[in-house]
Amino acid sequence: MATGRTHRPATRSRGIPEATVARLPLYLRALTALSERSVPTVSSEELAAAAGVNSAKLRKDFSYLGSYGTRGVGYDVEYLVYQISRELGLTQDWPVVIVGIGNLGAALANYGGFASRGFRVAALIDADPAMAGKPVAGIPVQHTDDLERIIQDNGVSIGVIATPAGAAQQVCDRLVAAGVTSILNFAPTVLNVPDGVDVRKVDLSIELQILAFHEQRKAGEEAAAADTAVAPAARRQPADKGPDGDVPAVMPA
């Protein structure tokens, strides 16, 4: 899960639970797909299946937003898309800068999912002078020297760090000093930021490591488990019921 450190004064007492916020984008994606197919209404059961959660959770999540459904009928797709978009702040345009245009930075610059959701890549920044001026995803790369000016000229408040780990903290400090208050960090390092700045991280190798943990467990299902304390590991046959269930938090990783 990603992480949002800076849990300062608190998670806004009268706000939406963090776990719910993390699922809103999921619902929005599913709703957008329904909208494109011109589906007018959807039940909590159907939408939950499309989003990969269970319906009770979905209804509870929506209850934090308000009463947007109709008993006996379901939810109006278009209306919900609008309400969730507004709640997430996606009805406005968010200029974003990406710092570190290596393989990953280029992938992010080309990522269509940004533009389609209210995000606009305002600038690409890299420390390599040789990159300067070269267009990536149609946007010319600018040099790190101009970072502060770029942030201010574009009114950027969200920055994406895709640099090597060693450069991340320094880039982070400069972004924050220039006015950025939200950072998405892909560098495998912990960033220190002042209060009021949100950081979420995505670490590709961490996700794989978590998978490896469960994979290992499956392998040792009936074979001698790791070592001590053998897991009762019964057959792989969860008495689980429903279609799905689960989805921890996460946040992201």
Added chain:
Amino acid sequence: MATGRTHRPATRSRGIPEATVARLPLYLRALTALSERSVPTVSSEELAAAAGVNSAKLRKDFSYLGSYGTRGVGYDVEYLVYQISRELGLTQDWPVVIVGIGNLGAALANYGGFASRGFRVAALIDADPAMAGKPVAGIPVQHTDDLERIIQDNGVSIGVIATPAGAAQQVCDRLVAAGVTSILNFAPTVLNVPDGVDVRKVDLSIELQILAFHEQRKAGEEAAAADTAVAPAARRQPADKGPDGDVPAVMPA
């Protein structure tokens, strides 16, 4: 974040809490850095700071693994690295395949964090015949037609999907049929898998949306908050300029 519908019989096997498992890679990374600096021991306070968590949580986490510390002293760095690696299953080699060698797939193939953690990119697979044979990160791309053979020949149990959303489920089905039991999904879609298969997802735009939510809150700190924070009397207003330009929500690579 980033977790998907893992249908494991759950962590119920008397094992380590899922939240703890998700943090072990974090500790491991911090410990590895200490190890490289030849630091012999570390206290829970110091290690927690390096990993970005608080010390009580760290100690509780470690208590699930066993008593590996020394009161009054701290933890032996090398020993802890080993114990956590073993717990995560990183003392063995995990061959991984990456399917979908677009920008993101290439970035993943080049990602150093994999190799350094017990993961080995066994093969790169793409549906584009023009890609076949072209080396990416020193590994020749192979065609999707050979997917099953590749999985079996290399004994792969972990697959990474970096294809467009439209192709993800199909690729997933083939991976699972060929024997893959853990999947890391970068495609913005919900994957359906049979019991016993774990899926974790990473969605770049979801992370940004969560940041946007918090960013919006900061902006409206004392300014007029959203608009109608209360039950809107003017329901049915889906038109209102719509969510946003709504570009085709298709995928990148």
Added chain:
DNA sequence: TGGTGTGAAAGGATTCACAGCC
């Protein structure tokens, strides 16, 4: 003394189950 290990308390998140409304 200094720092681990851990019961117990507190806080969240998820699930249940059903009242209430269309």
Added chain:
DNA sequence: GGCTGTGAATCCTTTCACACCA
């Protein structure tokens, strides 16, 4: 009859605070 909205129960996670010991 069908489906939402939500209190109540349950489960999981985090935090506290202190016993215990090298």
